[in-house]
Amino acid sequence: MTIAVGDQVPSVDIFTVGESGPEKVNFAEYCGSAKLVLFAVPGAFTPTCSAKHLPGFVEKADALKAKGVDKIACLSVNDAFVMDAWGKEHGAAGRVDLLADGNADLAKAMGLEFDASRFGQGVRAKRFAMIIDQGKVTSLGIDERGEFKETAVEAVLERL
DSSP, rough: OOOOOBOOOOEEEEEEEEETTEEEEEEHHHTTTEOOOOOSSSOTTHHHHHIIIHHHHTTTTHHHHHTTTOOEEEEEEEHHHHHHHHHHHTTOOOOEEEEEEEOHHHHHHTTTTEEEEEEEEEEESSSSSEEEEETEEEEEEEEOOOOSSSTTTHHHHHHH
16 A cells, blocks of 8 residues: 555665664654655666756755755665765765665555566665655655656645
8 A cells, every 4th residue: 555645654774874884774763853855766876866856856955945844865775885875976965865775665665666677676666755744744746657747856846
């Protein structure tokens, strides 16, 4: 079942890279009492994700924060090292947190996964963007495969 507006986010562990390497982070605790924009991409270093999705949120981070957003996070089914390198390549530090869902545990818990095994990529997160306020989903946009509309930073800014 897909997470919906009004639902609490799941309490699932994901990873980031800290000073000593990968660090486990509970997603519900990460959200805490903050207003958060979470967007997910099918894969770091992939064409649309690298050319448009992450760069848009990095570029418009100040506009999101001006609308009351405390945190901006990007989720992908990649390992923490890949997410860290991808964030560095796009200047995301201090603007967008990179969250690694290597086993797709969070994507599956939210019902926002898809099987890309036929392309040799295993289970991935769908391209989605949600606004979370104090751990509760207040807005959710999901793009169909091959689309990039509902999850673009401009669409999220309109929903804030």
